[in-house]
Amino acid sequence: MDVSNPSLAVECPRCGLLTPRFLDLCRNDGYKLWPSSYVASAAFKAWRDADPARAAASRYDMEIPHHVELVIDYDAKAHELGIHMPPPSKWPFVICAGALFLSLAAIPFSAAVRITLAVIGGVIFLVGVVGWVLVEDVKMFPADETGGEVHS
Ligand SMILES: [Zn+2]
Numbered sequence: 001m002d003v004s005n006p007s008l009a010v011e012c013p014r015c016g017l018l019t020p021r022f023l024d025l026c027r028n029d030g031y032k033l034w035p036s037s038y039v040a041s042a043a044f045k046a047w048r049d050a051d052p053a054r055a056a057a058s059r060y061d062m063e064i065p066h067h068v069e070l071v072i073d074y075d076a077k078a079h080e081l082g083i084h085m086p087p088p089s090k091w092p093f094v095i096c097a098g099a100l101f102l103s104l105a106a107i108p109f110s111a112a113v114r115i116t117l118a119v120i121g122g123v124i125f126l127v128g129v130v131g132w133v134l135v136e137d138v139k140m141f142p143a144d145e146t147g148g149e150v151h152s
Contacts, residue, residue: 001043001046001047003046003047003050004050006051006054007021008020008021008022008057008061008062008063008064009021009062009063010033012026012028012029012031012033013031013033014026014029014031015028015029015031017029018062019033019062020059020060020061020062021033022034022040022041022043022044022047022059023037023040023059023060024036024037024039024040040059041059044059087136087140089132089136091128091129091131091132091136092128092132093128094124094127094128094131094132095125095128095129095132096128097124097128098121098122098123098124098125098126098127098128099121099125100121101117101118101120101121101124101125102117102118102121102122102125103121104117104121105117105118105121
């Protein structure tokens, strides 16, 4: 067993396709690569412990997993591509909460319950709409002389 070989995959001697090196059977055609699963496992442990960089590897992998976190700034990317992104807003959640109560009011409960639900839902819904359209949008896009809807 060659511990220095960093590869986790091996070409099967029978089918020639790549298969995990430390599984006793070839994944493609079942060719017996190791005398038993125990021998394969022992060989894998010896191989893994030979290098700390192999600690995250599994017998079932074809390569050592690398956990690379890709952080993408979508706002910057959109700006680069000339795409106008709407400003982030929490108000749609408020509007949805109001819509939830309004739809609960559509269930045939007794009249008093339905009216109460409708009033609660209507108030939350209106607060959301006013906050989003009249307060936040005006703050984000102060009206200019043309008064147009073009946000550039
Ligand atoms: Zn094979």
